[in-house]
Amino acid sequence: MASIQLQSLAHRYPSAPDYALNSMQQNWSDGGAYALLGPSGCGKTTLLNIISGLLRPSEGRVLFDDIDVTDLTTEQRNIAQVFQFPVVYDTMTVADNLAFPLRNRGIAKNEIEKRVADVLQMLDLQDRASDRARSLTADDKQKISLGRGLVRTDVQAILFDEPLTVIDPHLKWQLRTELKKIHQRFQHTMIYVTHDQTEALTFADQVIVMYEGAVVQIGTPQQLFETPEHTFVGKFIGSPGMNVLSCEVDGSEAVFAGKRIPLDKAIDNPNARFELGIRPEHIRLSASEGMPLTVTALEDVGRHVIVRGEIAGTQLSALVKDGVAIPENPCVSFDSAHINLYADDYRVGSGRGD
């Protein structure tokens, strides 16, 4: 197990004009459970492959426990990695598949047997231990891939690259819980790549949100929800995502659709593009108080109703608890303590609570 440091790390694929990863400086602590969250193509897998050594970064260094491993091979780094799609050794049995990484490292036979039995039990595959791997379903094959990542106890870190993509939904919950348990038990440094916010938020202590090749925020699930540091984080996390509304700033007040919203400090940046961020959860609907909302759609999502509408040509969503009456011609007001102010997509301030 190790802490992972990325120093001025950047990567550009040889044939591509743009950087797949922009220069970043990261320090992830030993034994942490991290999730790399972001949309497809944001550089998550590239970053993961650089950490595991499958890819050499074009710039910068990778350090494990302050030791430079940039030039070391995957094997020398002693990393376990689980891929998006199942990779099994077809001709081997399930147990042999799990034993393979251990045998390659010359671990004693009784030790191998013990660990394989452990992992088989963790993944609920005891009955299939002596079956050929190729005869399994996609779910079970992916379990084997997971198992090969978990069977080694001495690894520096375990990396997961969207490991539950091919898994059945009900099994997903079960395996995610299992991974969480394994983390608590062994305290491995785990990095989990996903584009699914639920997966990231339930698995990780710290979520690293990536967008267009850059890390835009690292934080606990609550921080990501309350104070998104980038408009993308606000939109990406939450369902529906944060409302991002164009506004103007006048001293220590933001002006949206003629309404002045007090800020926690004066902002002096005349050339920036300002936006307000407010979560649908923090918008209040009433019959008369606030700005009039033109409702365009209502979506019942079970415990809540999503009210979609427009104010002065700007799209907006609000969340209303199921059973609460929605006025005929509603007006909206913002809970100003939960407003964030963004200049050129980055957070520069917040609303002042009353």
Place this chain on the structure above:
Amino acid sequence: MSIQKVQNNKAWFMVMPVLILVAISAIIPLMTVVNYSVQDTFGNNEFFWVGTEWFEEILSSERFHNALLRTLLFSGLILAIEIPLGILIALAMPKRGWAVSVCLVLMALPLLIPWNVVGTIWQVFGRVDIGLLGHGLASLGIDYNYTQDNLDAWLTLILMDVWHWTSLVVLLCYSGLVSIPEVYYQAAWIDGASRWAVFRFIQLPKIKRVLLIAVLLRFMDSFMIYTEPFVVTGGGPGNITTFLSIDLVQMAVGQFDLGPAAAMSLIYFLIILLVCWIFYTVMTSYDNDEQSNGGGPQ
């Protein structure tokens, strides 16, 4: 799991065209051979029923036994050399870049040359008086003469076949190798697998199917080889390179023994069918085991 299948015999009409084609192209011509194999003729279209006499004669003749053994030995050697060599070359070929095209063209070249031309090339190439190979070896002081020495004749034929046909194995294996997703190799690096383990547990299982085709094709072709040895050695020296096909032509065309030749053709055909069936059954039995266990999607 049992699914009720709908029985509809009209489907047979759909396969009728194929059946008719196969009948005209294969079954009816084969029947004329069957016709000859059970009768004797003295010309003038007069035939006498002899039953299984020709078959018994062929099966008990030493000449047939020897030719069969020579042919089996030849095929065995060809497979033992070309299959491993083909896999090795395929593994060594580049996977991307301009070199891929160069390698593929170089590999395909021998396959494009007609059989009798290949024979002529090697017939000349190996000649001690004017051939590059023969003369070169002679000038190195090596006593090489494929027209007189049994071993030299065999070596020349095997070398020629390896030169002509290893490419086929290479191309088939290469196509299998490039279709293996990169992630398998990445997983193997993560698991700390050795180069041998990567071959044994990833590459070999993944190219097994194309390898089966390669083995079958090379067996059938080498077992039926005629043109090249006929051009190079003509079955000699003596009859040391007289394979079944050469022997058959001598019997049918040289001696005009149509009855025994027809019987021999059928036996020859059945042997090929039998060996191919054995190969196929052995090499796919493992797959079938797996599928009957209710294998999931790949």
